[in-house]
Amino acid sequence: MKRYLIIIFLCINSLGFSQSPYNKVKYYMGDSTAWSSNIDVMVKLDNYIYIGGYSYSSYLTYRTYLAKLDEFGNKVNDLIIGCDSVIYYPGVGNSMIVDDDSNVVLVGQTFYKQWNGFVVKLNKNLDTLWNKKYTFPDSLINYACDTPRHVFKAIEKTPDGNYIIMGSYFKNCNYTHNNESPYLIKLDKNGNILWRKLYPNLLSSSDIAATSDSGFVFSAVSYGINITKIDSLGSIKWSVTPNNTLKFLSTDIVCTGNTTIAVVPYKYYGTDVYSNKFGLDVTKVNSLTGQIIWNKQYIPMSTVRCPTLHQHIEVEVDANDNIIIAGTGYVLNYDTTAGAYRGFLMKLNSNGDSLWTHYYDWGDFFQRDSQFNDFVITDDGGILAGGFWNPPHLNYKQGAWLVKTDSMGNAPGVFTVGIKENVLVITKHNVNVYPNPATDNFNLRFEQSPKANMQLSIYSTTGTLVKQQQITAFSNEYRVDIRELKSGVYFIRLESDGEVVYSGKFIKQ
Numbered sequence: 169m170k171r172y173l174i175i176i177f178l179c180i181n182s183l184g185f186s187q188s189p190y191n192k193v194k195y196y197m198g199d200s201t202a203w204s205s206n207i208d209v210m211v212k213l214d215n216y217i218y219i220g221g222y223s224y225s226s227y228l229t230y231r232t233y234l235a236k237l238d239e240f241g242n243k244v245n246d247l248i249i250g251c252d253s254v255i256y257y258p259g260v261g262n263s264m265i266v267d268d269d270s271n272v273v274l275v276g277q278t279f280y281k282q283w284n285g286f287v288v289k290l291n292k293n294l295d296t297l298w299n300k301k302y303t304f305p306d307s308l309i310n311y312a313c314d315t316p317r318h319v320f321k322a323i324e325k326t327p328d329g330n331y332i333i334m335g336s337y338f339k340n341c342n343y344t345h346n347n348e349s350p351y352l353i354k355l356d357k358n359g360n361i362l363w364r365k366l367y368p369n370l371l372s373s374s375d376i377a378a379t380s381d382s383g384f385v386f387s388a389v390s391y392g393i394n395i396t397k398i399d400s401l402g403s404i405k406w407s408v409t410p411n412n413t414l415k416f417l418s419t420d421i422v423c424t425g426n427t428t429i430a431v432v433p434y435k436y437y438g439t440d441v442y443s444n445k446f447g448l449d450v451t452k453v454n455s456l457t458g459q460i461i462w463n464k465q466y467i468p469m470s471t472v473r474c475p476t477l478h479q480h481i482e483v484e485v486d487a488n489d490n491i492i493i494a495g496t497g498y499v500l501n502y503d504t505t506a507g508a509y510r511g512f513l514m515k516l517n518s519n520g521d522s523l524w525t526h527y528y529d530w531g532d533f534f535q536r537d538s539q540f541n542d543f544v545i546t547d548d549g550g551i552l553a554g555g556f557w558n559p560p561h562l563n564y565k566q567g568a569w570l571v572k573t574d575s576m577g578n579a580p581g582v583f584t585v586g587i588k589e590n591v592l593v594i595t596k597h598n599v600n601v602y603p604n605p606a607t608d609n610f611n612l613r614f615e616q617s618p619k620a621n622m623q624l625s626i627y628s629t630t631g632t633l634v635k636q637q638q639i640t641a642f643s644n645e646y647r648v649d650i651r652e653l654k655s656g657v658y659f660i661r662l663e664s665d666g667e668v669v670y671s672g673k674f675i676k677q
Contacts, residue, residue, distance in 0.1 A: 188572075189550065189571075189572050189573050189574055189578060189579035189580065190240070190241070190570070190571075190572045190579065190580065191528065191530055191570075191571045191572075191579050191580040191581045192241055192530075192569075192570055193530055193557045193567040193568065193569050193570075194241055194243070194567065194568045194570065195565075195567055195568070196219075196233070196235050196243050196246060196568055197223045197233060204223050204224050204565035204566040204567075205221065205223055205233075205556075205565070205566065205567055205568040206221045206222065206223070206541075206555065206556035206566055206567075206568055206569075207219045207220075207221050207541060207542065207554030207555055207556065207568045207569065207570070208220055208221045208222065208258045208259070208260045208261070208263070208541050208542065209221075209258055209259065209260065209261055209262065209263045209264045209274070209541065209542050210264070210542045210543070210544055210552070210554045211264050211265060211266050211272065211544065212266075212544045212546075213266045213270060213272065213292055214270075214292070215238075215239060216236050216237060216238060216239075216244065216292075217236075217237045217238075217239075217241075217544065217552065218234065218235070218236055218237070218264065218266075218272050218294075219234065219235050219237060219554060219568070220232065220233070220234050220258040220263065220264050220274050220276075221233060221258065221556075221568065222256070222257050222258060223248075224565075230250070230255045230256065230257060231248050231249060231250035231256055232248070232249040232250055232256040232257065232258050232274070232276055233246060233247065233248045233249070234246060234247045234249075234272070234274065234290070234294060235247075236292075236293075236294055241570045241572075245293070245294055246294065247290065247294045247296070249286075249288060249299070250278075253280060254278060254279070254280045255278060255279040255280070256276060256277075256278050256286065257276050257277050257278075258274055258275070258276040259275055259276050259277070259319075259320060259321040259322055259323075259374075260321075260374075260480045260541050260542075261322075261374070261375070261420065261480040261481075261482050261541055261542045262321065262322035262323070262334075262374065262375045262376075262420070262482075263275045263276055263320070263321065263322055263323060264323070265323050265324065265325055265331075267325055267329070267331070267357075268325065268329045269357075270291075270292055271289055271290060271291055271292070271297065272289070272290045272291075272292065272294075273287065273288070273289050273290075273323060273331060274287070274288050274290075274323075275287050275320040275321070275322070275323045275333055276319075276320055277319035277320060278301060282303075282317070283317040283318055283319055284301050284302060284303050284304070284318060284319075285301070285302045285318060285319055285320035285333070285335055285353075286299070286300065286301045286302070286320065287299070287300050287302070287320070287323075287331075287333070287355065287359055288300075289359070298358065298359055300359045302318075302320070302353065302361075303318070304318035304337060305364075317337065317338045318335065318336075318337045318338075318351070319335055319336055320333050320334075320335045320353075321334050321335060321336060321373075321374050321375075322334040322374060322375045322376055324376050324377060324378055324384065325378065326354065326378065326400070327378065327382045327400070329357065330354060330355060330356050330357060330362065331354070331355045331356075331357075332352060332353070332354045332355075332376060332384060333352065333353045333354075333355065333376075334350060334351075334352060334373055334374070334375060334376040334386060335350070335351040335352070335353060336348050336349065336350060336351055336372060336373065337349060337351045337366070339368060345371065345372050346371065348371060348372045349366065349367055349368050349369075349370055349371060349372075350366075350367040350370050350371075350372070350373040350386065350388055351364070351365070351366055351367070352364065352365045352367075352376070352398075352402050353365075354402075363401065363402065365398075365402035367388075367396075367404075370388040370394060370396065371388050371389060372388060372389055373386045373387060373388040373389070373419065374418060374419055374420070374480070375387065375419065375420050375421045376421070377421050377422055377423040377428065378423060379397070379423050379426075379428070379455040379456070380423070380425060380426050380455060380456075381455075381456060382399075382400050383397055383398055383399050383400060383405065383455075384397070384398050384400075385397050385398075385421060385423060385428050385453075385455060386398075386421060387419040387420075387421045387430045387432065388419075389418075389419050389432055393409065393410060393411075393419060393430060393432045393449065393451070394407055394408070394409050395407065395408050395409075395410070395421070395428065395430050395451065395453055395458075397455070397458060405458075406457075406458035407458070408453060408458045408460060410430075410449070410451045410460055410463040411449070411463065418432070418433060418480055418481050419431065419432045419481065420432075420480070420481045420482050420483045421483070422483050422484055422485055423455055424485040424489065426454060426455050426456050427452055427453065427454060427455055427461065428452070428453045428454075428455045429450065429451070429452055429453075429483055429485065429491055430450070430451045430453065430483075431448060431449070431450050431451075431481050431483045431493055432448075432449050432481065433446040433447065433448060433449070433472040433481065433495075434446060434447055434448070434449040434465060445470065445471035445472075446471050446472040446473060447465050447466055447467045447468070447471075447472060448465065448466045448467075448468055448472060448481070448493065448495070448514070449463070449464075449465050450463070450464055450465075450466065450483075450491070450493070450516070450520060451463045452520065462519070462520050464520045466514065466516075466522065466525075468493075468495070468497060468512050468514045468525045469497025469498060469499060469510075469512055469527060470497065470498055470499060470500065471497060471498050472495055472496070472497045473496065473497060473498050473509065474495075474496040474509055474539050480495070480496075480540075480541050480542070481493065481494070481495045482494045482495070482540070482541070482542050482543055484543070484544075484545060486545050486549070487545075487549075489517075489518040490515055490516065490517055490518065490523065491515070491516040491517070491518070491520070492513065492514070492515050492516075492543070492545065492551065493513070493514045493515075493516070494511065494512070494513050494514075494540045494541075494542070494543045494551075494553050495511070495512055495514075495540060496509055496510065496511055496512065496538075496539040496540055496555070497509070497510065497512050497527065498510075499527060499583075508536070508537050508538075509537040509538060509539060510527040510528060510529055510537075510538055511527065511528050511538055511539055511540030511553060511555055511569070511571070512525065512526065512527040512528070512540070513525070513526055513527075513528075513540075513543070513551060513553060513573065513577050515577065517632075523627065523659070523661070524576060524577055524584070524659075524661065524671045525584070526573075526577040526578075526582045526583060526584055526671075527582075527583050528540075528553075528571050528579065528581050528582055528583070529581045529583065530557050530569060530571075530581055536557065536558040536559060537557075537558045538555065538556065538557040538558065538569055539555045539556055539569075540553050540554070540555040540569075540571075541554060541555040541556075542554055542555070546572070548574070548575070549574075549575035550572060550573050550574045550575055551571075551572070551573045551577065552570065552571070552572050552573075553570070553571045553573070554568065554569065554570050554571075555568075555569045556568060556569050557569040574673070575657075575659075575673060576659055576671050576672060576673050577671070578671070578672065584669065584670065584671060599612055599613065599614055599615075599662070599670045599672065600612075600613040600615075601660065601672055601674050604674045604675060605674070605675035605676070605677045606650060606674055606675070606676060606677065607676070607677050608649070608650065608651045609647050609648055609649050609650055609651070610647075610648055610650060610674055611645055611646065611647050611648070612624075612639070612645065612646045612648065612662075613644060613645045614644045614645070615644075616644070617641070617643055617644040618639070618641050618643075618664065618669075619641055620641050620664050621638060621639065621640055621641050621664070622638070622639040622641075622662050622663060622664045622669065623636065623637075623638060623639070623662070623663045623664075624636065624637050624638070624639050624648065624660065624661075624662055625660070625661045625662075625663070626648075626650075626653070626658050626659070626660055626661075627658065627659040627661070628656070628658060628659075634653060634658070635650070635652075635653065639662070650676055653676045654676070655676050655677055656675070656676055657673060657674075657675055657676075658673065658674055658675075658676060659671065659672070659673050660672045660673060660674065
């Protein structure tokens with residue numbers, strides 16, 4: 169009897185975020201005809217997800233809202249910040265953290281006559297511990313404007329348990345991104361200012377990450393991406409520029425061990441089919457020395473763009489050092505007569521080799537636009553991505569969009585992305601992998617027999633290629649020998665003429 173009780177206990181405690189994938193739109197503020205909902209940022213605490221976003225109605229100003237969700241995306245409780253006369257926006261993608269005391273801290277921007285930064289600190293039940301607004305002091309810069317602009321975009325924990333915030337300010341009354349520069353402020357746990365620092369020789373930045381030697385890195389964008397390392401007091405230690413290609417204004421950065429991963433959309437030039445469109449530029453840098461380890465470019469969608477002015481790229485590194493990137497791109501339908509914006513996920517191994525890319529849809533295909541703003545890696549190795557979905561009818565408001573995937577990015581409404589003869593191809597093949605788990609071999613059964621030869625690749629959970637073989641055309645079932653593989657979880661990828669036509673996983677017993 170004791171043995172059974174132990175098994176039941178272990179099963180119950182392993183359920184956190186191990187449920188099946190899902191794809192859903194929620195209206196956390198209430199009536200979908202009256203209030204909008206969206207997700208700008210999300211963090212995981214215990215077995216709950218905390219989201220931050222903004223909401224509006226036909227008769228009230230923009231407000232910031234926070235919600236505590238269970239693993240299925242259902243609201244447990246929430247909080248609204250703002251009033252009828254003051255606008256509150258959270259930062260997108262990097263504006264919320266869980267601190268060392270398991271409190272949730274959110275930063276953003278507020279507007280009443282002038283733009284300022286705000287910080288709110290909450291316990292895990294969303295009770296407010298403190299809420300403060302931070303104005304831009306005249307002593308930092310000689311403003312000649314009546315309405316100076318100064319906003320908070322991202323927050324990170326410091327090694328001493330305090331907070332460092334990435335903000336931006338405009339150097340004069342010309343409110344263009346060419347006049348926008350990074351601004352750092354360090355706060356203690358009670359929101360008191362410890363120091364501020366301006367970086368007038370750099371342009372717009374939207375994230376900051378802590379390094380292993382108690383410093384920080386952030387990326388700034390203009391004609392090229394600039395990755396900058398600072399010490400614990402904000403003094404610059406080094407800066408590197410991987411290349412000088414024109415970049416989008418959105419960047420993201422993450423540190424793991426002694427390395428930094430920086431991502432930014434970049435623009436194509438010349439006679440290439442993707443001319444004047446955006447791909448992704450990814451750089452891996454030694455966080456201690458600034459040495460560039462590698463710099464690679466990718467085309468996850470026909471172009472990396474979004475339906476709003478608030479494009480965000482999010483990057484994280486999983487437990488196996490794989491790199492996961494979320495963003496929004498534009499796709500055409502099958503006969504290229506229409507297109508729409510869709511959220512996408514891309515997974516690379518630690519060397520920058522692409523493992524898979526998917527984009528996601530909710531509702532009728534190409535009916536309306538949707539966008540990913542942030543994601544968290546779940547306990548089962550999957551991904552929970554959040555953003556918004558625009559409804560097809562004007563009398564309905566924007567909805568909060570949640571997509572839960574498995575470790576291969578599979579979820580309802582998923583489409584696989586591949587490149588074939590320099591043309592982006594979107595495919596969706598139905599393949600049954602059985603038995604799964606398997607011992608000596610498994611079978612691949614196709615709903616329709618493939619019309620061309622394919623290459624089967626099998627990867628370990630660390631992204632290492634462990635087996636490869638050819639699959640010939642015109643048969644709907646194939647047997648794959650896996651006797652030489654060790655027990656564990658493996659990922660499958662099928663390619664035809666360079667196009668990824670299927671990705672999945674199996675367990676070797």
